[in-house]
Amino acid sequence: MSMRKILYSWTVTGFAFGYILLTAGIIVLFSHATPVKGSYNNGYYSMTPGIIFSRNNTKIISSASPQVHESDSNYQINIPQSKLNSEYCLYVPVLMYHHIQPYNLAKERGQTSLTVDSVIFDQQMAYLVSQGYVSISADELANALKTHSALPAKPVVITMDDGYKDNFEYAFPIIQKYGLIANIMIPTGLIENFGWLNWNDLKTMVNSGRFYAYDHTWSHAALAGVSNDKIETEIMMAKQQLEDHLGKPVSIFAYPYGSKDSRVISALIGDGFSAAFSTIPGKIQCDSFIMTLHRTRIGNGALASYGL
Numbered sequence: 007m008s009m010r011k012i013l014y015s016w017t018v019t020g021f022a023f024g025y026i027l028l029t030a031g032i033i034v035l036f037s038h039a040t041p042v043k044g045s046y047n048n049g050y051y052s053m054t055p056g057i058i059f060s061r062n063n064t065k066i067i068s069s070a071s072p073q074v075h076e077s078d079s080n081y082q083i084n085i086p087q088s089k090l091n092s093e094y095c096l097y098v099p100v101l102m103y104h105h106i107q108p109y110n111l112a113k114e115r116g117q118t119s120l121t122v123d124s125v126i127f128d129q130q131m132a133y134l135v136s137q138g139y140v141s142i143s144a145d146e147l148a149n150a151l152k153t154h155s156a157l158p159a160k161p162v163v164i165t166m167d168d169g170y171k172d173n174f175e176y177a178f179p180i181i182q183k184y185g186l187i188a189n190i191m192i193p194t195g196l197i198e199n200f201g202w203l204n205w206n207d208l209k210t211m212v213n214s215g216r217f218y219a220y221d222h223t224w225s226h227a228a229l230a231g232v233s234n235d236k237i238e239t240e241i242m243m244a245k246q247q248l249e250d251h252l253g254k255p256v257s258i259f260a261y262p263y264g265s266k267d268s269r270v271i272s273a274l275i276g277d278g279f280s281a282a283f284s285t286i287p288g289k290i291q292c293d294s295f296i297m298t299l300h301r302t303r304i305g306n307g308a309l310a311s312y313g314l
Contacts, residue, residue, distance in 0.1 A: 094154045095292040098147055099314055100163040100283065102301040103127075105170050106177040109306075124176040126306050131184045133309045134162060141187040143218045144258045148281035151293045162314075164188040165283065165301065167222060167260060169197060174207040181216050189218045191260035191283070193226035194247040205251050212252050220258040221245050221279075228265035237273050245277070258282070271297045289313065 104120035105112060112121035122130070134141065140158040144165070150157050164181075166173050169192040181188045190211065196202045203211075211217035223229065223240040224247075232240075241259065248256045257280045261270070264285030274282055274297060281296045288300030302312055 093292055093294050094151060095290055096147075096150060096157060096161075097289060098142075098157065098161050098163060098291045099289040099312075100147075100165060100291070100299060100301040102283075102285070102303045103164070103166045103177070104168055105172050106166070106180075107172040107175070111172075122304060122306055124172075124180070127177065128180050128183075130304070130309050131180055131186060134186070134314070135184050137314070139314070143187055144189045144220060144281065144283070145218065147291060147299070148258060148296065151291060151296050152280060154293070165191060165260070167191045167262075168193060168226065169203045169208070169222070171201055171203055171207070174203055174211060178211055178214075178217070182214065185216075187216060187218070189220060189258075191222035192219050192244065192248060193222045193224060193262065194244040195224040196226060197247075209252060212254070218258075219248055219252055219254075219256070220260060221248060221256050222260045223262055226262045228263045229261065229270045230265040230267040234269060234273070237270055238277075241273060241277055241279075261285070266298070 103122055105117050106122055106124050106127045107117075108125070109118065109121060109123040112118045112123075137160070139160045139162040141164055142157065142161050144163055146157065147161070147163055149155065164186065166177060166188060167190075169190060173190060177188070190208075192203075192208065197208065198204050208219060212219050221241065221244045224243040225240065227236070227240050229237050229240060245256050248254075257278060259274055259279050259282040261282060261284055266282075266284070271282070279297075281299060283301055284298040285303070286298060286300045287302055289302060291299050304312060
């Protein structure tokens, strides 16, 4: 039996839930409760008193203890090492942005719904640095999940979808200012169009060492339900263009609109992609859903309001 510190916990109708730190950055969801009947399902895990259910239904038995609350930051729970399941998970917030620009410009352009004001974005990046977050590339996250490796303390992945021109004009200098790493998801067929990056912009960003560019299809197409040929063309045309223009291998994908089905995932795996990002909310990343990693869409609020 070994002691494992709870990172975060909460209660729902008599149940106590939380995430336990196993080793550096490795977590597992637990549940235990005062004597109550019934179960709770949050859409990802089904839980009953005293038992952890992982996504593959591997059970981990937790010790009987009083309820824990958010304020109990030093609460610990015993879990036998032999009971740990094989699912490998990391607590890694993945932040999702689109436009970064002054909000008055966003209003003029009709882009407010996808815009974070550039001044607020600066404040958000300053907050990450002040709180000790370490920004990493999407490749680093994928590699850690695939190899069951640890990441630096407080890792965060900053993503920007669609390759808008304002990412170069406003986000790029802010990322440089704070020495952060960001990841930009590019629909390559839109490059060079008005309002989007051009290839020289993107090369400058990537060559700075501060940005990594990844596949977001060729035409920003919703892939669920389209033909297999369309899926393959959208994925591979973008991959090839990114590699040809930037001279770097591309094995990370982000689904436009979060649109996907089993054929899309199979195509990505067959084409050698190691991970893909969805629009499913969440800060827990597991190897069991490495092709649908979770993200947190960020708006014009303080990052603390998003649980960071």
